[in-house]
Amino acid sequence: MAHVVLFHSILGLRPVEGEIAAVFEADGHTVMLPDLFDGQSADNYDAAFALRKEVGTDAIMERARAAVEAAPPEAVLSGVSFGASLIGEFWADRPQMAGALLFAGITDWMDPPTPGLPVSVHIARPDPFDDEDYFADWVAQKGEADLQMHRYDGAGHYFLDPSRDDYNEAAAKLCLDRSREFLKGL
Template identity: 45%
Template sequence: MTHIVLFHSVYGLRPAVLAQADRLRAAGHRVVTPDLYGEPPTDTVEAGFALFDKIGHDEVLRRGRAALAPLPPETVLAGWSMGAGVAGALLAERPD
């Protein structure tokens, strides 16, 4: 069993991310899907970037760090589009 964190795209936490998490859980993994926005997902990339700008890059990363805090160091970080950027930024901060 692997711990996995899936970070959503700029659109927000959409059903596709949750469905992928369910597939990974069915395979025996422990999966976390943090909502980095705390707001409903958007329908357009423009609205997604507006929401991202409203929340702010630093706050998105803070929320990502908070989601990782209780998880073991070997947790896999993954994401879609913007979420891959969040995963990369947070991965660089992890000691292992």
């Protein structure tokens, strides 16, 4: 079974991350949910970006780094949107990691991407925060990483979160089913 470090979205650690973790834990995986905003969360993206600024990059990265260091070397790094972007800070230093699981966002590739590293990505199409060229360029830079790029047509950015207007039940179910299969295959 996999050990997963799941970083929350820019909105903070909210019930949806616990729900995602519960799905994976029901399959026997261990999931860590670091609280990068120290108990604070936001209801909308404007407030979330202000909260991120208030908490500060140094504190966020210190908490993220502590979570990664507490995880086994083979742990799967995972994140939602902003949380997905944080993975780029760590995966080059984790040659034994079993894989990466990114929801609603991507991150900078390590240079070069680890050959054969399983990476599963789940992104709405279109995504309101990034254009299609951005994602196409990212896929083109994957090198020899084992990338599974899943797109969800007509779903909102954070389509996994039932509390958000951009929630899409069918896309969320398909995404979690694909993610469960990905973790099972590691």
